[in-house]
Amino acid sequence: xxxxLADVIADTAQNSIEAGAGKVSVSLVEDGKxxxxxxxxNGKGMPPEIVKRAFDPFYxxxxxHDKRKVGLGLPIxxxxxxxxxxxxxxxxxxxxxxxxxYHFAAGHLDLPPMGDIANMLxxxxxxxxxxxxxxxxxxxxxxYEISRSELADAVGGLDSVEGLSLAxxxxxxxxxxxxx
Numbered sequence: 001x002x003x004x005l006a007d008v009i010a011d012t013a014q015n016s017i018e019a020g021a022g023k024v025s026v027s028l029v030e031d032g033k034x035x036x037x038x039x040x041x042n043g044k045g046m047p048p049e050i051v052k053r054a055f056d057p058f059y060x061x062x063x064x065h066d067k068r069k070v071g072l073g074l075p076i077x078x079x080x081x082x083x084x085x086x087x088x089x090x091x092x093x094x095x096x097x098x099x100x101x102y103h104f105a106a107g108h109l110d111l112p113p114m115g116d117i118a119n120m121l122x123x124x125x126x127x128x129x130x131x132x133x134x135x136x137x138x139x140x141x142x143x144y145e146i147s148r149s150e151l152a153d154a155v156g157g158l159d160s161v162e163g164l165s166l167a168x169x170x171x172x173x174x175x176x177x178x179x180x
Contacts (some may be wrong), residue, residue, distance in 0.1 A: 035114075136145070
């Protein structure tokens, strides 16, 4: 089980990156009543028969994981959504991409804490591959949006200690601006 919602978001967004998406969009919206996440990609997508089985804990897409015969990410997500008066939906079209939406009741006792969104983003932005990831976080009337490519350009790249440090500082400042 994931310790924080940031872990859940990272896990589900990583699926899009691993699906060969060139563009991944992650939206996190906190409106006081619900915490909603939408992850959309232009990756390889899934045929209908795989979409139907995606929440089955004893199934994983053939060829996705070399050493595992089960895939627990989406079944655990569904369990968390159910346990927190939330919900989850998955839409996918082979060759076009996937959209995963999930939400939780914000004040639910069993909802994990938000966790470190800035670190989660830095980890996703540094995932290997040729992709862009756009992240939007809205909390009440405040929000920000940043893309992997924009951030890398602004800090001179995400492949140096200096660039990573500047990126982390920026992401932390954006998250702090939502709390104020």
